[in-house]
Amino acid sequence: MRERHIPGLQIVVVKKQKVVLSKAFGVASLQYGVPVTDASVFSINSATKSFTGVAVMQLVEQGKLELQAPAAHYLPDLPAEWQAVTVAQLLAHTSGLPDILDQRTSGLIAGSPEASWKAVQKLPMEFAPGQRFSYNQTNYLLLGKIIDRLSGEPFLQFIQRKQFDAVGMPNTSFGDSLDIIKNKANSYRLAGDGTTLKNVIEDFTPSMRTGAGINSSAQELAKWIVALQQGRLLKPASLGQLWQPSVYSDGKPAPWAMGWPAIRRGEHRAVAGIGGGRSAFYVYPDDDLAIIILSNLAGGQPEQLIDTVAGYYVPALRKINGGGYALYRLREQFGAASFDNIDQKLRQVTEKYAVSAPSDGALNGWGYRLLAQRQTKSAIAVLALAAQRYPDSANAHDSLAEAYEADSAKELAIRHYRRSLELNPGNQQAIDRLKLLE
Template identity: 45%
Template sequence: MTGSSVYTIYDSPMKTSKTRQFYCGNIYFFLLPCLVLSTRIVQAQTSAAKVTGLLKAEMQTRHIPGLQLVVIRHRQIVLTQELGLASLEFKVPVSSGTLFSINSIAKVFTGTAVMQLEEQGKLKLDDPISCYLNDLPATWELVTIRQLLSHTSGLPDIEDDRTDGLVGNKGEGTAWEVVKTLPLTSRPGEKFNYIATNYLLAQRIIERLTGQPFENYIRMTQWKPAGLRKTVYGNSGDVTPQKSPTYTYYQLDRDKGERVPTKTLRQVNEIFPMSYRADAGVFSTATEMAHWLLALENGKLLKRRSIKTMWTPVGLNNGNYDGFDPPFNAYTLGWPVAVRKKHPAIAPIGGGRAVIINYPDDDLSVILFTNLSGCSPEVIAEKIAAVYLNSQ
């Protein structure tokens, strides 16, 4: 009904009772969507206020200098927030354009690239890597592409935990020759072992099949279709506009080969070799990664069946799953997984400072980037997700 027709129910005494009921019913159905929309706006404002309070409390407790947040609900961005400082030294506030180091989240681009090649018929996930690469030790030849991407290959690590560098303590060429002489850590498919060697080999396979440098292929087939303009590959020391330093309260104990907490805040200096970019080395914003995730879920990058394959946990030879600490107790093709009955999640985590948690069953995603390594962003992101899950 038009606005003038509605008003006539008050102006014309000649209308019958039945007609009055008809018009009143139309008013009801006109007002109902408005009431629903108003309720949703109030709920969104309430959720946003809760999230802001939660973030400020977590930043204070965990001493996080700055962060970006994006929440996606029903494939729409429903909340973006930027809090704190991108640079403590120069007191530069975080903006929507601040670039954060997302480290191992870069593996999601690799997994997606492999699935794109699978869709094109250029590879099969369960093919041995020896079908695509030469110059491999005989013990490596039966390892499959799926085992590389899920870190169940059993291969030795090309990185040295005790030096925070590459094995051989020299360059990439030396490290490659050294790692090939090392024994397998387990039979392929027997254990989960999170190592850089797996994604080094995945990058070589992608480059061989596409005939392109890895970075260029990712830019053209994923970043460009998703509208990513600021996201870059690089190192901590690269001069890039609006790039935040990464800070930490941890330092490497070379005797133990592990990071230990300290009371002194320092900058993290990370170098990601060119041949290891499938493993790490991306700087992005939470908003740009939200656009990438939406492009993925909306079918711009992969078909639905490929996404399902990419997000399906990879089991070990004995049928069990393995992964990081709970709740992320399994791993798939570039994505850690929380296998659980309520709110299962796929959650790539980068450098202990950045996380993307996607809840497929709940149509919810939380993207949280910080500039403090070791602040457990996945724990904070799960708390943020609970705000929305509890408001359903």
């Protein structure tokens, strides 16, 4: 918190569907010195999309909606170019639709919601549906319209009734800086000098609140995650669909599931809700682990801390996400710079600091984080180093193949999937990908 200048923070860890850690730190209001408590609520910004994903799956269970159906089936007045976009593509940000938000200002493209809705429908598609990933808010605006139409009530009420009330989340609500929200932690941002904190005014247009706008506490989010895991909000099969990573139209894996970023940490998959660079929750389904970290600093990036915390509860994740001093020093060599000569730089680090080289798991974890950030070339450099230093590691070759596939280097992907399969004939990931690629 000191290094990142985070004023206030909550953390909750859920293991085997029970809270095993719950802490509150710092202040909710710098102006008045109000401490953060378990009852404090924080804006979760775009992590709201995870709740929208659940709402959509609840409509699927009711037989009112199909994920692979065109959104136009439920909203017939959409522009002709939008007619082929599916509900699943809206959830996974692979629709190709133009964004209703101006990326330069983060405001609506034409001022008012009504004018912006008219304007966005006249803009060209960014790409053919399912072709690639592009995060935008038009997707979730449409999902809100679909929920309104199929549920028979405004999506705000549907989510309140079917999730907040169903779980018992009395302090969780929709709202922004114009609303009076009990126990709300003030939001801050670092000024240009990197140390001075400034107030943040949150403005979440009501029609856009399927994409951002929920305020909650770490404890209430933990209750919600446990309710999901226990089948109280969705059936197990629906939860599996919700958390299944989506694919592009060519069969390659895409970075999001249905409203949740899909994250792979070696053999340890995770799904997440991440919002505003200030709030995040990760669920590791196969490890029966969930971690929630909420803060009141926009840009504090608490999601970067979650994997480290996870390592204390699942030792294998510590190996993947850690890496020790050598990896720390190696990362220092790059930053945003080119990853050329990474093997030479690793030798220099190990000699200079008299330390062992990072493990294959540590390099693998770093490579995956770069891949998740869409730094594909850098990820390939790191994962190729892992495969070079650990040539008998099936996981290293599998990960490198995945990176090559993301870079459309089909032959290289096939080569390393094959090598991974030679080393580990039971690698189902390699088997499945080779079926699609060959």
